[in-house]
Amino acid sequence: xxxxxxxxxxxxxxxxxxxxxxxxxxxxxxxxxxxxxxxxxxxxxxxxxxxxxxxxxxxxxxxxxxxxxxxxxxxxxxxxxxxxxxxxxxxxxxxxxxxxxxxxxxxxxxxxxxxxxxxxxxxxxxxxxxxxxxxxxxxxxxxxxxxxxxxxxxxxxxxxxxxxxxxxxxxxxxxxxxxxxxxxxxxxxxxxxxxxxxxxxxxxxxxxxxxxxxxxxxxxxxxxxxxxxxxxxxxxxxxxxxxxxxxxxxxxxxxxxxxxxxxxxxxxxxxxxxxxxxxxxxxxxxxxxxxxxxxxxxxxxxxxxxxxxxxxxxxxxxxxxxxxxxxxxxxxxxxxxxxxxxxxxxxxxxxxxxxxxxxxxx
Numbered sequence: 001x002x003x004x005x006x007x008x009x010x011x012x013x014x015x016x017x018x019x020x021x022x023x024x025x026x027x028x029x030x031x032x033x034x035x036x037x038x039x040x041x042x043x044x045x046x047x048x049x050x051x052x053x054x055x056x057x058x059x060x061x062x063x064x065x066x067x068x069x070x071x072x073x074x075x076x077x078x079x080x081x082x083x084x085x086x087x088x089x090x091x092x093x094x095x096x097x098x099x100x101x102x103x104x105x106x107x108x109x110x111x112x113x114x115x116x117x118x119x120x121x122x123x124x125x126x127x128x129x130x131x132x133x134x135x136x137x138x139x140x141x142x143x144x145x146x147x148x149x150x151x152x153x154x155x156x157x158x159x160x161x162x163x164x165x166x167x168x169x170x171x172x173x174x175x176x177x178x179x180x181x182x183x184x185x186x187x188x189x190x191x192x193x194x195x196x197x198x199x200x201x202x203x204x205x206x207x208x209x210x211x212x213x214x215x216x217x218x219x220x221x222x223x224x225x226x227x228x229x230x231x232x233x234x235x236x237x238x239x240x241x242x243x244x245x246x247x248x249x250x251x252x253x254x255x256x257x258x259x260x261x262x263x264x265x266x267x268x269x270x271x272x273x274x275x276x277x278x279x280x281x282x283x284x285x286x287x288x289x290x291x292x293x294x295x296x297x298x299x300x301x302x303x304x305x306x307x308x309x310x311x312x313x314x315x316x317x318x319x320x321x322x323x324x325x326x327x328x329x330x331x332x333x334x335x336x337x338x339x340x341x342x343x344x345x346x347x348x349x350x351x352x353x354x355x356x357x358x359x360x361x362x
Contacts (some may be wrong), residue, residue, distance in 0.1 A: 035063055042070065042103045043096060053103040057110035058353045064111060068119050071104040075133075085183050105133050117142030117149055124152055129161070138168040150179040156188050174201065180209045189220040203231060207238040217245040223272075224250055229265075236268050240275035246303040247276040248276055255284050318332055 004076040014281045040151075041052035056063045077097035081335045105123070108116045120137040123129045139157070150173070156202040157169035170190060187209075190202035203222065208214050222235040255261070255269045266284060273287055274280050277295075281287045 031295070032062075033064065035059060039066065039070075042100055049076040049099060049103045049326045050106070053107040054110065060111060061113045061115060063107065064113065064115055064119070067108050070100055071108070071119075071320070074098075074100045074104075081134070098326055100162045101130075102132065102136075105136050108142075109136045110147065112141035113147040114142055116140065117144070117146035121146065121149055121152060124156060125147075127161075134165065137194065138165060138172060143172055147178070148183070148283075150176060154179070154183060154186060159181075163195075167201070169203075170198070170201055174205045174208070180205075184209075184212050184214065188212060188215045188218065189221065191215060196231055199231045200234055203234040203238050207234065207241055210242050210256070213242070213244070216242065216247065220244075220247050220250055224254055224258050232265075234336070241271040243276045245276065245299060245306045248273060248299050249303065250297070251276075252287060252295070256288055256291075 035056065038052045038056050040049045043049070052288040056067065070260055077094050079094055080087065100179060105120065108120055117140055120142065121347065123133050123137045126134075137143070143153070153169045153172050153176075157166050157173060159164050160169065163263050164329075168339050170186065173186065187205045189203045190198050191206075193199050200223065202215075203219065206212050208257070216239070219235045219239055223232055223239060226232045226235065236251075239251075251269050255266060255273070261269070270281060270284060270287065279290070
């Protein structure tokens, strides 16, 4: 089916509504005139289309209706098969529909509004949707504002076949405090991921949430044995903020016996022990002397009591109240430009490589 007329018809309806007098008299005619000038650029070359998509996103929720119409009018386009594949017009129409779909989704994904998240969420549920559209949806600024997205993100993080999508879903959940309690198992399981960046993300989440007591044993193991220095440091930061008493004995032992530790490692272990015990030791010798004199005996009893009381997940423990969120994680500072490569099928030279996600500072 030739899709170009569908787009043109949708666009004419939109411009007709503008000329019908629904401008409201604010500067730029409630931005309708600006929107009308930008919309046709979505069907032009890559640079013009991307520029228009970003500018439309910056106009905010006003652009959501027309972007939704364009997306819905073109998203079901299918690649020509058989005799149709030989028809240049059908191929051109298909590629234009793909382009309009991609850039309308890109624009919607950059609008921080719950309605934009609601419109894109079905793409995340659809396993058959184009991967580039699902990737844009996972990075959508509106998902965190739309409550129904939480369970869907949890499903993707737990079961999606694509490991990159699972990672992006975890990243989205990490900035949605309303779903932190229900996502405890996902983040605790992620601490055992073979990928360093996933373990790092999970350790950071434990630091921010502070209520994942079922993660403590794994965090201690990571702090003592993990192959990644950055992951070990983040695990110790999380332990220092969560203050589990059973972390003290293995950390004291590591500080006293591990000859491979450098000065940075020793300092971080000392700071973690100081945070958990509440005692400001000046150096490793002070910790060792305290441990031999009284610490070992005291902590044998404390560890036993704590271990029995902390095996219940936060979601099942009504007595455990989540502490107030002092600072939101800075794990997702999405760039203004797309972070996925444009879809296959169009000649789009010079596509930007995905930008690296900034790591938060503890």
